[in-house]
Amino acid sequence: MLLFRLRYRKELSTLFIISTASLILYSIQNSSSNHNDTSAQKSNQEIKILSLHSLIQNGSPFLGNVSAPITIIDFSDFQCYLCNRHVKNTEPLLNQTYVQTGKVALVFKHLPNRGLESMGAALAAQCANDQGKFWQFHKLLYSNQKLIDSGWISNGNLKKFASQTAGLDTQQFDSCLDSENYKSFVQKDIDLALSFGFMETPSFIIEYSNGSNLEFLAGALPFESFKAVIDKKMSGR
Amino acid sequence: MSEEKKSATPSSSSRPRNPLVLSFKMVFSTWTYIIFAATTAIIFWIVSSIFDQLLFFSPIVIFYLPDDAVVGFILVNITSILLGIVVSMNIYVFRHSKLKLNSLSFLSGSSLSVLSSMCVSCSSLGFFLISTLGAAGVTASAFVSNYQTPLRLLSIALLIWAYYSISKKLTKSCMINYPSDLKYG
Numbered sequence: 001m002l003l004f005r006l007r008y009r010k011e012l013s014t015l016f017i018i019s020t021a022s023l024i025l026y027s028i029q030n031s032s033s034n035h036n037d038t039s040a041q042k043s044n045q046e047i048k049i050l051s052l053h054s055l056i057q058n059g060s061p062f063l064g065n066v067s068a069p070i071t072i073i074d075f076s077d078f079q080c081y082l083c084n085r086h087v088k089n090t091e092p093l094l095n096q097t098y099v100q101t102g103k104v105a106l107v108f109k110h111l112p113n114r115g116l117e118s119m120g121a122a123l124a125a126q127c128a129n130d131q132g133k134f135w136q137f138h139k140l141l142y143s144n145q146k147l148i149d150s151g152w153i154s155n156g157n158l159k160k161f162a163s164q165t166a167g168l169d170t171q172q173f174d175s176c177l178d179s180e181n182y183k184s185f186v187q188k189d190i191d192l193a194l195s196f197g198f199m200e201t202p203s204f205i206i207e208y209s210n211g212s213n214l215e216f217l218a219g220a221l222p223f224e225s226f227k228a229v230i231d232k233k234m235s236g237r
Numbered sequence: 238m239s240e241e242k243k244s245a246t247p248s249s250s251s252r253p254r255n256p257l258v259l260s261f262k263m264v265f266s267t268w269t270y271i272i273f274a275a276t277t278a279i280i281f282w283i284v285s286s287i288f289d290q291l292l293f294f295s296p297i298v299i300f301y302l303p304d305d306a307v308v309g310f311i312l313v314n315i316t317s318i319l320l321g322i323v324v325s326m327n328i329y330v331f332r333h334s335k336l337k338l339n340s341l342s343f344l345s346g347s348s349l350s351v352l353s354s355m356c357v358s359c360s361s362l363g364f365f366l367i368s369t370l371g372a373a374g375v376t377a378s379a380f381v382s383n384y385q386t387p388l389r390l391l392s393i394a395l396l397i398w399a400y401y402s403i404s405k406k407l408t409k410s411c412m413i414n415y416p417s418d419l420k421y422g
Contacts, residue, residue, distance in 0.1 A: 081305070081382065082290055089303045115379045116372065148379035219290045222301040229296050 049192070051211035055107045059185065061125070061134035063095070064105035070233055072104055072226070073205040075111040075193045078121035078141045079148045080201040082220040087142045093223040098230060105209060108134070110189040111201050115149040120177075122186045124158040127176035133168045140165060206230065260404035261322070264329045273328055278321030285313045312389040319396035326403045 048054055052071045056062055076083040098104035112118030121141060128137035140161050146152035155177065162173045196216065204217040206229050215229055264270050286292035291306055293299050302310055
C-alpha cells in the first residue's frame with residue numbers, strides 16, 4: 001500500500017511537471033513568433049513588393065521620409081484593441097524618435113480579421129487615403145473604438161467619422177465607400193499578411209527600405225522592443 | 238498551573254472552525270503543497286501575461302503594463318493565486334483523503350476553474366479560432382474579446398466556489414468518521 005502510494009505520488013508529480021512545462025513552452029513559442037528572413041526565405045519578387053518605393057506606389061498609406069533607411073510595415077485592424085494599445089502607447093514614441101527624424105518610414109497594411117465589420121473600416125480608411133487623410137481618419141477611428149461588431153463602424157458611422165475629418169470631401173468619400181473601390185486592394189493586403197503567416201494583429205515587418213533583411217514582430221510590443229530591432233538594423237548588424 | 242494549562246491547550250473558540258481557514262492550514266502546513274501552489278500560480282501568471290501581451294520574450298525579454306491593461310492584470314494576479322490554492326488543494330485531496338472524487342466533483346472543482354481561467358486567454362487565441370471556424374470563430378473571438386473582464390470575474394467567482402467546495406469536503410472528511418465505502422458527489 002505504501003509502495004503504491006509512493007509510486008502514485010511520483011506519477012502525479014511527473015504528470016504535473018510535464019503538463020505545466022508543455023503549457024509554458026507552448027506559450028513561449030506562441031509569444032516569440034518573431035524571426036528574421038533567414039527562417040522565411042522570400043523570393044526576389046516578394047522583396048520588390050515590400051520595398052518602400054513599391055509599397056507607396058501601390059497606394060499603401062505611409063508616414064515619414066521616402067528616403068528613410070528602415071521601413072516598418074504595420075498589419076492592423078481598426079477593431080483590434082491591441083492595435084489601439086499600439087497606436088496609443090508605442091506609435092507616438094516611434095513617430096517621435098524615428099519617423100520624425102527621417103530614420104524610419106511607417107507603412108500601414110490592412111488585416112481586418114477581428115470582426116465581421118472590420119472590412120468596412122479598412123475600405124473607408126483607404127478611401128480617406130485617396131484624399132491624403134488616412135492618418136487623421138486612422139487616429140479618429142482608434143480614438144472612438146468600441147466593442148467588436150457592435151455597429152460602431154457601420155457604413156453610416158464611417159461616413160460620420162469622415163465628416164468629422166477636417167478637409168475630407170465627404171461626397172467623394174461616400175461614393176468611394178459605397179462602391180467598395182478598395183475591396184481587392186484590402187484583399188491583397190490580407191493575402192500578403194497570410195503569406196507571412198500573420199494571423200494576429202498587430203503584426204509588423206521591420207526591414208531595410210529596399211525590402212531586404214526582414215524581421216517579423218507579432219503583437220502590441222512596447223517601444224523598447226522596436227528600438228532593439230531598429231537600432232540593430234541601423235548599426236548594420 | 239491551571240492558567241498554564243489553559244494557554245497550552247487552545248480553547249475551542251480559538252481553534253479555526255471556519256472550514257476555509259481549517260482546510261487552508263491543513264493543506265499548506267506542508268512545503269510540498271506550498272510549492273505546488275506557487276508553481277501553478279507562477280505558471281498561470283506567465284501564460285496569462287503572454288496571452289495578454291504584457292510579457293514578451295522576443296526580440297528582448299520585457300514586461301510591459303500599459304494603462305489599458307491594469308484592470309486585467311490585477312484580475313490575472315487574483316486568478317493565479319486562487320488557481321494555485323485550488324489546484325494544490327485538489328492534489329492534497331487526491332493524495333491524502335479517503336474521499337473518492339468522482340468525475341462530477343472534479344469538474345465542479347479545479348478542472349472547471351482551470352478551464353474557465355484559461356478561457357480568459359481565448360481572446361488572444363481568437364485568430365486561431367477564425368482560421369479554423371470561420372464566421373463562427375470570428376463571433377466567438379469577438380465575444381471573448383468584448384467580455385474579457387466579466388469572464389475574468391466569472392472565473393474568479395468559480396475559483397472561490399471551487400475553494401469553498403474543496404474546503405468543505407476536506408474538513409468534513411476530517412471531522413466525521415464516515416464509512417469507508419461512502420462516495421461523495
